[in-house]
Amino acid sequence: MLKDKKIVLGVSGGIAAYKAAALTSKLVQAGAFVKVIMTESARNFVAPTTFQALSRQPVYTDTFDEQDATQIQHIDVADWADLFLIAPATANTIGKLAGGLADDMLSTTLLATEAPVYIAPAMNVHMYSHPAVMNNMQQLDEWGFRFIEPGEGYLACGYVGKGRLEEPESIVKVLEDEYRKTEWLKGRRVLITAGPTQEKIDPVRYFTNPSTGKMGFALARQAVRSGADVTLITGPVSLHTPKGAKRIDVVSAQEMYEEVLKHYPAADLVIKSAAVADYRPKETFEHKMKKSPGGYAVQMERTHDILQELGTRKEHQYLIGFAAETNDPERYGREKLEKKNLDAIVINNVAEEGAGFGTDTNASLFIQKSGREKIYPMMTKDQLAEEILKEASQEMTGRERT
Template identity: 55%
Template sequence: MLKGKTILLGVCGGIAAYKAAALCSKLTQAGARVRVIMTESALQFVTPLTFQTLSRHDVYTDTFDEKNAAVVSHIDLADHADVVIVAPATANMLAKMAHGLADDMLSTTLLATMAPVVVAPAMNVHMYDHPAVKSNMSVLQQRGVRFVEPGVGQLACGYVGKGRLAEPEEIVAYLERMFAERKLLAGKRMLVTAGGTIERIDPVRYLTNDSSGKMGYAIAEAAGRMGADVTLVTAKTGLAAPEGVRVIPVISARDMLEAVMSRLDESDIVIKSAAVADYRPAVQEARKIKKKEDTMTITLVKNEDILQTVGENRTHQFVVGFAAETAPTEQMIMDKLMRKNCDLLVVNDVSLDGAGFGLDTNIVNVYDRNGLLEAMPILSKLEVAEKLLKLVAARVSAAGSES
């Protein structure tokens, strides 16, 4: 999995920097092209010559020490990396990354790269448990940065606890799994819906819901990373489109229905995570409704159920539905899954802390036709997306093997 990959290794200042040398060696032996950036503090523990010898490439330590006049080094390194791994990552570097600081070669390159970023923290157990460090790690996870958890054991400071840099073999295995995941959905055409639809009352008023679109956008981003050809049909959100994803903006439930059904035949996987309005005003006024009486009655008519329509018209597609509920029962869930002809139904109780609309986290249960398949604890929405897509990939692969 690592053969021919360009891996940018960032080494920060900590006693665990010696393990980074072993990591560099193992990555090189696995066939990867390793480029190393060392912070000024890292130079106090290991020499650049060590990494130069192990990687067989120049080592970068200073933003202004340009080794090749034809390129800007930190941009060139950022552009050509297949993955960036920071190991060891100190509390200081985590803070820089979380707050977008760029005051040295490594932090500047991290801001410039579009490659996946993996972080392997190493620090004192109390530092690792500090609220500021935990907050910084949470921010980075929400942005899609991956973490290789530190180990528990004897630390250089004399404490015993969590904070040891993961062993080089663990980090290599993690990177191999990550590259393997990038092929899980290769060649699959995926249609994802996201956001909350808008149903106009008049030119200045509308009915909508609290959906932020974050779950659907996380699914689209994760699917793209796993090699899928992704089309994102999105209602209102304030989110930037994931890189490499085809975006189809819509407004109302009827707009979304048309966009989905016109692309159903060409899709292999459909994931319906949008919050679609169940009803719309029977009449959309052409002009602003003036305030007259103390009360006003608006007649609503039912929108067509997009997920059910997909389920009724599917041929070869693998279909995943989402259901935002309050106090859901298994009978209700299974009835919905069967009625809408889904392969999987992802249910979240929006009354739970950490699972409501607009949050960066979610708590979901995934059901198939046999009942509960997986219960996920509170996770970032990107982590939920990755776990869900692994389930989807395994089911799609198994179905393909049987056909």
């Protein structure tokens, strides 16, 4: 999977830099072309000539050491890359990238590249768990950077714990697996809805729900990584747009209904994870309502059932719905699958701790109309998104072959 791929390997200054030499060798053996960028600190651990000998490519150490006067070095290297890998990635390098800093060849090239970036952290166990480092990694993850988790074991500092650079063979396998994923939905058009809707009463009041959009954004992020052309229609959320996805912002259920129907005919895979309001105020006010003695009743009316409408209009689309339930979730989920003519449904018990709205994790039962069922235990929403897309891809491919 890595044959003829152009990989830029960024080596930052940690003791694990010695493993980057073996990693370079493994990547070259896999058929990749590898160019190495070293930070000043990395050169205290391994000499540039080591990487030059292993890669048979130039090694870059200084932004201002232009090796070819006809090109701007960091831009040329950034454009050359099919894939960018930082291994080892120190806390300092991760912090620079999260902060948008560019004060050396590695950080400058990282800001200029459009290639997917993989980060393999390596540091002391306490550094790895420091809130600042965790926040930086979370920020980068939301922006679409991909992490290769460090292993647990004996560290050079003497501690035992998480923070050891993953082994070169494992990193190569992760990259190969990632390239396989890019084939899952290659050429497919994927439509995803996310977040809540807000149903206005007056200019300062509205009805809504606790959805944060995290599941839908995870699905969009993973769909892009799977090679899809992704359109993400989202209610009001405070999340960064997944890199590579086309984002459309809406507020009300009516706006989401209109945008979804506009993009539905061209879609191949549709995943409706948004928590759309079932009701809206029948009467709204142009100006803020003033307090008055006594109670106040709001008369509500039904909004469009978007999923029901999509099931009715379905032609070639593979349609996945979500069911967020608090009691007897499987029964209600199965009823929804049949009633709304879905191809699959993701059933969440939002009363379960760690699942549902606002969390970074989820646990689900995934049921397909074909009869395939899978129970997904508690995992991150990105991991669940990956599993859902893999299942959908396999089912869509199988359907096309019959």
